[in-house]
Amino acid sequence: MVREIEAKYRVKDVEALLVVLKSHGLRIGDPVHQDDQAYAQPGWDYGMPKTGVVFARLRTTDDGRHLFTVKKPVSGEMDCIEHETVVTDREQMHDAIVEMGFRPTVRIVKTRRSGSLGSVSVCVDEVEHAGAFVEVEMTVGDDRDGMAAQAELDKVVRAWGVDVERTTDTYDSLVRAATATA
Template identity: 35%
Template sequence: MQYVEVEKKYAVADVEALKTRLRRLGGKPGEPTHQVDQYFNAPHRDFLAPDAISEWFRVRTDERGSSINYKRWLPVDAITKTHADEFESMVDDVEAVRRMLQMLDFLPLVTVDKTREEWTMPTVEVAFDQVLHAGDFVEFEFKGDADSVEEATARLDEFIAGLNVELGERIDRGYPHMLIGREH
């Protein structure tokens, strides 16, 4: 399932309880990174026009480098999305990319400033995010082998349920949604 993302996000209730459980399951934390994600709107298609936003284009910078990312959440017309087509690539010169986007009339939408701590598990990546002006969250992304989105989702749900830790409210929207005040 290359280029397909299956993830679930929660407003984290007790960060330390969850980290303790992940450690007991053999999880390994990475070093926290400061990420600045700038989201853009396309000149040929308004990503904000539909009732439920289904597309984002992002430029990220952090201590490890810079990347560009396009994500299309599916099902496109559904309010609640189940997965996303995701295409991401590292870039050597992020300023050149920003200037290209400006010349092509891509308009900046919102900037998400966050600190992320990623934990590696056998089939799931767990990311703790402290998002400026939005709060604290945890994302679980399936990283194992699966034959379908349904299988990946079931295995992710099984992992989350097996944690036996109170996670908080499930969040079905991205950080850009939150910062621009969109529910969907």
Template identity: 45%
Template sequence: MSGEVEVKYRVVDLDGLLAALERQDVMLSPPIRQEDQAYAPIGWADGQSRIGVTFARLRVQDGTCVFTTKTPVDNVLACLEYETVIADREQMHHALLALGYRATVQVAKTRRTARAAEYGLCVDQVDGVGAFLEVEAMTAATDDMAGVQAELAAWVSTLGAPVERVGATYDQLVAPARLPAAEMASVSTI
């Protein structure tokens, strides 16, 4: 078992962020394309707490499918995580449906990655919602994930980069962006 703890930021000025990372000698990888399908338990509905609920994802990258489960501990960006390569994406999709999951939202993005000290960094261009910076750490201890997030946020603040912190996952950000304006108005009043 491992814990994945991250902080996520909307990038206000991508060139400004890239310059800030360069000043820290952070070298980003070439871009890769990721296509994700998110899954939620059938009994869970948008708007309910995610804490303690296990969600799943099938990600295709460079022809490889990776199956991931995430169970939020402190918040949606501090999770217990399990991950493995899957030989047959379609069979795993049907297995998830048989296990009582439903497909929720698809997230497509172009990602560049890097390491900075013990942190993993991702600079993502997410289709439909823009550019984001994620900084993450893996931990075996899950009792102070919020404390680890504070450390990650402190590191990001040293960059002096033009970013705004968000406390949502990509599936939470993408789903509303795909709603028609009339439906979006009714969601915001609930």
């Protein structure tokens, strides 16, 4: 079982964050545009707990690559069993996901710059309708305590000394909240 454990933070000054990351030896990649369609399992809706529920995502990047991802939160929204694969036809994959009973929820469009510090992946995201964020994540293949892993990730971010605000919401929830009030 592979799990992705992450911690996410709102960023007030992206350029200041990038300077700090560079000073810590992080080589950040070029911006990549990502267009994600999120899908919910039958019977789930916003406001309900996500733990134990299967969610799907269909992502297209600006190089024309399509990724199909399934996530199942374990101890919280930022601790998920994850499976991901490349697909060749976004439209056919969308139709297959809907045929399996999943329903499209929100579209998340973002620009992502990423890199890594040892075993920790770092993504600087500018998300349409939601703002700028930094995500730090690790992949674990054991039954490691998700909350303890998130505390480790939080120490990494706090050591940078950058003005950030932690959030436990996923991008789909953040975009949905932002667009529902617009």
